[in-house]
Amino acid sequence: MRRLLPLLILFVIIACESTPEPPATGKLELIGNWSPERLSRRDVWxxxxxxxxxxQTYPVIIMHDGQMLFDSTSTWNGQEWQVDETMNRLIADGEIRPAIIVAVANGDKYRRTDYLPTKVVDALPEAFRDTLLEVxxxxxxxxxxxVRFMISxxxxxxxxxxxxxxxxxxxxxMGSSMGGLISLYTVTQFPEHFGGAACMSTHWPGSLVFNDGVIPEAMFEYLSGHMPNPNACKLYFDHGTVGLDSLYRPYQAKMDSIALAYGYTGNQYxxxxxxxxxxxxxxWAARLHAPLKFLLGKP
Structure with a gap:
């Protein structure tokens, strides 16, 4: 037994030394329940x-629908974007620059009115606009x-x-669905404040009730005259092919043609x-790596 003891101690030492350190992880904190002017209260993380x-200093991504991003145990559908897991992995693998995520909860029943661009709504035919506002x-x-809350x-x-x-x-x-619309709108309104936007499954119809093309027509008319400088803004879009996402292909093609006319190329679009x-x-969680690598990928 005395002969075996040194070997046993050596084995324990080697085993301890070979145990890998647990990977470093980021930290999530709630910075308060905010009450922005003219908006409903919402949490921000x-x-x-x-x-x-x-x-050192870090880039920043402001993400919409913040309550859906990190914790599936508190979401309405038991799903989450897995933002922290994906960021941790991409940073550890050296695929993106470390960055800070600002997650802004949506305004609950005001989500659609917070996210559907105001200048697009204002440009709608009066009777249609009044019905949309009411319904x-x-x-x-x-x-x-x-948008002013985010900026000011x-x-x-x-x-x-x-x-x-x-x-x-x-x-x-960055955002998805209606969050994709407000992400794009934000960089068109304040291009001097942002270097890009990621719009996942962008809900181009702009409504869950009206699907006659009136809203996207106004949307593309607005975008035709308000795109950011392609040399100073990166734009990412995606969509699936099932459910609501199956509607988006022709709208996205229109968006792509507008961007091409403005001079956007593969490096920026x-x-x-x-x-x-x-x-x-x-x-969105399954493909979150794609927009993050596009926005934060190392040169």
Missing amino acids: VWTPPNYDTA ELENRSRADDY ELKPFIQGNYSVSEQPSDYFV RTIVFDGAEHSERA
Whole structure:
């Protein structure tokens, strides 16, 4: 037994030394229940990357529908985007730059009126607009108010309390469905503040009630005159082929033609079709790596 003891101790030492360190993970914190001017109250979370260091600065992605991004145990459908898991993995693999995620909860029953672009609503035929406002938008478009909240309240708070880049090219917005619409609208309204947007399963019809093409027609008319400079903005789009996503292909083709006319190229613009993907948080989680690598990929 005495002869075996040194060998046993040596084995334990080697085993301990060979046990890999657990991978570093980011940190999620709730920074409060905000009450933006002219908007409903909503929670905002900030996720900081693994080994967050105030001696360096980080790019920022503002993401919509924040309550659906991190914790499936608290979502209405038991699904989540798995933002933290995907960010941790991509950072650990060296595929993206470490970044800070700002997750803004939607306004609950005001989600559609927060996310459907105000200037598009204003351009609709009067009778159609009035019906849309009454039936779906709680009698008022709030998208301009929501965008101003991000620019005038949220972004300055993040810059004042976190170690973030001061370069507009390091700020992005991301969302899905109606969140895709408001992400694109944000960079058209304030291109000087952002370096790009990722729009997943963009709900171009703009409504769940009216599907006669009136809203997307107004949307594309607006975009034809308000696209950001392609040399200073990256735009990512995708959609699946199942359920609601099966409607999006012709609309996305129109968006692609507008971007091409503005001079967007492959380095600054991307559209991907995911065959078999549906319109759900589970589907967006499965392909979240694609927009993150497009926006944050290392040169």
